[in-house]
Amino acid sequence: MKNKMELYETLNRINNKGYKAYKDIEGVYDFGQFTLFIDHVQSDPFAPPSRVRVRVSMKESGFEGKLFSTKERKIAFEDYISRKIYGEILKLPKLKGTGNSGVIFIDCGGQEILERTSVKIDNDFVEARISIGLPAFGRKINSKSAERIFFEFLPILVKRALTYENYDKKEAEKWVKLYEDQEYIRKILLDIGLIAFIKDGSILPRESGISDKPLKKGKVIPFISPESLRVEIELPNNGKITGMGIKKGVTLIVGGGYHGKTTLLKALERGVYNHIPGDGREFVITVKDAVKIRAEDGRRVEKVDISPFIANLPDGQDTKRFSTENASGSTSQAANIMEAVEIGTSLLLLDEDTCATNFMIRDARMQKLVAKEKEPITPFIDRVRQIYEEMGISTILVMGGSGDYFDVADCVIKMQDYRPYDVTEEARKIAFQLKTDRRVERAEGPITVTPRVIMKEGLELRGKEKIKSRDVDTLQYGGEFIELDYVEQLVDRSQTSAVGEIIRYAVKKYVDGKRTLKEIVEMVFEDIEKYGLDIISPFYGKHPGN
Structure with missing residues (x-):
């Protein structure tokens, strides 16, 4: 280890030299x-910023062990520290220069608390992984500004954000305890017969279509559970809370347009994550493996068995090993469901607005006009109960246009003026009184899932070795770009980076032409559980900060 004065002397020696001297x-x-x-x-001022770690001993930092004594608390407290550092970075003076000169950044979250690699804490030390744009004018090193970063700015960050005496201790403890309570609910949901829970008083609507922050202006209506669906949960830290419990089975969310159906479903989509204090959805909790399903016209499909939904295609096209470079709405939705089933979901989330109509329903009139033997699609309405009764996979479905689904629903929730009402009995009476003469079209026999074996050559990097997230919805994998616009539960660009690194890690360690996709994913996540999220990064042991 070098003395800090050696860094000072080196910076003075390379001042005004070419950038590579850094x-x-x-x-x-x-x-x-x-x-x-x-x-x-970094190689030049315009390249991604340099990777720097700042490590403070636990004796110096003074953080209390109870704040990171369990995995759940550790994730929450590391998240809190990341946000604290980010907030202090924003207060630092801005340095001028070429390209990324003077940029200081740490990866931190939005409304969700995610396991990250930006901060690491254990009984010995706390470490912040920071990106720094080393200053330059043109391609010449600006050592004076670099000295300010290393000898002025970093000590300020250490004092303000990595020393516990400068923390709001009550806020930090509240952050950790909230996360712990959220995880507690998610772990017990299935045991108490539920797939989702929405606390009374939750604020579900967001600020705008491009903001994930809670709506605060105007008429904000807190969520209040119908009495018939209200459950009570005793939390480890925050005592008893009440809210709407959604039971296992098939649940419909109905109601007029703009009355809050999609807002409720979107909150449930994000309920697979824990949320920060003040988000409004802190206690909107969904089972962790819930998957949002939608039609995805134009997606690529690779050897997925979609035969439970689509069979007997023209020209004898195989739907047990279905592949296409340009899927239709119905075939893409069938593939998305079967992929979720293959990987082991316990809950499907669907909104009719983003589903293929011909995949969801064929009414009695259409059945009479187009005979079943001429229609390759078995609509979702004829499989949804089978998926639950035989496979234990529940469904929550927003449906405002077809009452035929009343026949297959266990629970019907009506959103009216942004408030939920339990209208299950009313829907059943309507279904009994108004017969549709619609015929069930599914074939007999169980739904089979064909596990897929991953071939190494299909995932090898071609051309560029680079793996990089271009945004939340675009992953560069070698020379190809994977579009993730319709993977709607991704919420953070660093998540997308992790997806790419998981693929790289899996190919290197576990893809052997024999193991199935599910086996490989499970093995990767076992490694993450054992060694930490750092393990998937090519910078393991150094700076896997994002």
Whole structure:
């Protein structure tokens, strides 16, 4: 380990030299109160910023062990520290220069609390993984500004954000305890017969279509459960809460347009994640493996068995090993469902607005006009109960246009003026009184899932070795771009980065032409559980900060 003055001397020596001379500062430096790791120096001012770690001993930081004593608390507290550092970075003076000069960044979250690699804490130390744009004018090193970053800004960040005496201790403890309570509910949901829970008083609507923050202006109506669906849960930290419990089975969300159906479903989609205090959806909790299903015209499908929904295609096209470069609405939705079933979901979430109509329903009149033997699609209405009764997979479905689904629903929730009402009995009476003469069209026999074996050559990087998220919805994988616009439960660009790194890690370690997709995914997640999220990163042991 080098002394911090060696860094100072090196910076002075390379001042005004070509940018590549910054490589000379890579290494580990003792700053007394903290240790500085300069793991990777960028190649030029416009390249992705340099990767730096700041490590503070637990004796220096003073953080209380109870804040990270369990995995759940550790995830929450690391998230809290990341946000604290980010907030302090925003207060620092801005340095001028070329490209990314003077940029200081740490990966931190939005409304969700996610397991991250930006901060690591254990009984020995706390470590922040930070990105720094090393300053330059043109392609020449600006050492004076770099000195300010290392010798002025980083000590400020350590004092303000990595030293517990400068924390709001009640807020930090509240953050950790809230996350712990959220995880507690998610773990017990299935045991108490539920697939989702929405606390009374939750604020579901968002600020706008491009903002995930809670709506605060105008008429904000808190969520209140119908009495018939209200359940009570005793939390480890925050005592008893009440709210609407959605039971296992088939649940319809109905109601007029703009009355809150989709808002409720979107809250349930994001309920697979825990949310920060003040989000409004802190206690909107969904089983962790819930999957949002939609039609995805144009997606690629690779050897998926969609025969439970689509069979007897013209020209004898195989639907037991269905592949296409350009799926239709119905075939893509069938593939999305069967992929979710293959990987082991316990809950499907659907909104009629983003589903293929011909996949969801064929009414009695259409059945008479187009004979079943001429229609390859078995509509979802004729499989949804079978999926639950034989496979234990529940469904929550927003449906405002077809009352035929009353026949297959266990529970019907009507959203009216943004409030939920239990109209299950009323829907059953209507279904009994108004017969549709619609015939069930599914074939006899169980739904079979054909596990797929991953071939290594199909996932090898071609051309560029780069794996990078371009945004939440685009992943560069080598020379190809994977579009994830319709994977609607992705919420963070760093998640997309993790998807890419999981593929790379899986190909290197587990893809052998024999193991199935599900087996490989489970093995990767066992490694993450055992070694931490860092394990999937090519910067493992150094700076996997995003």
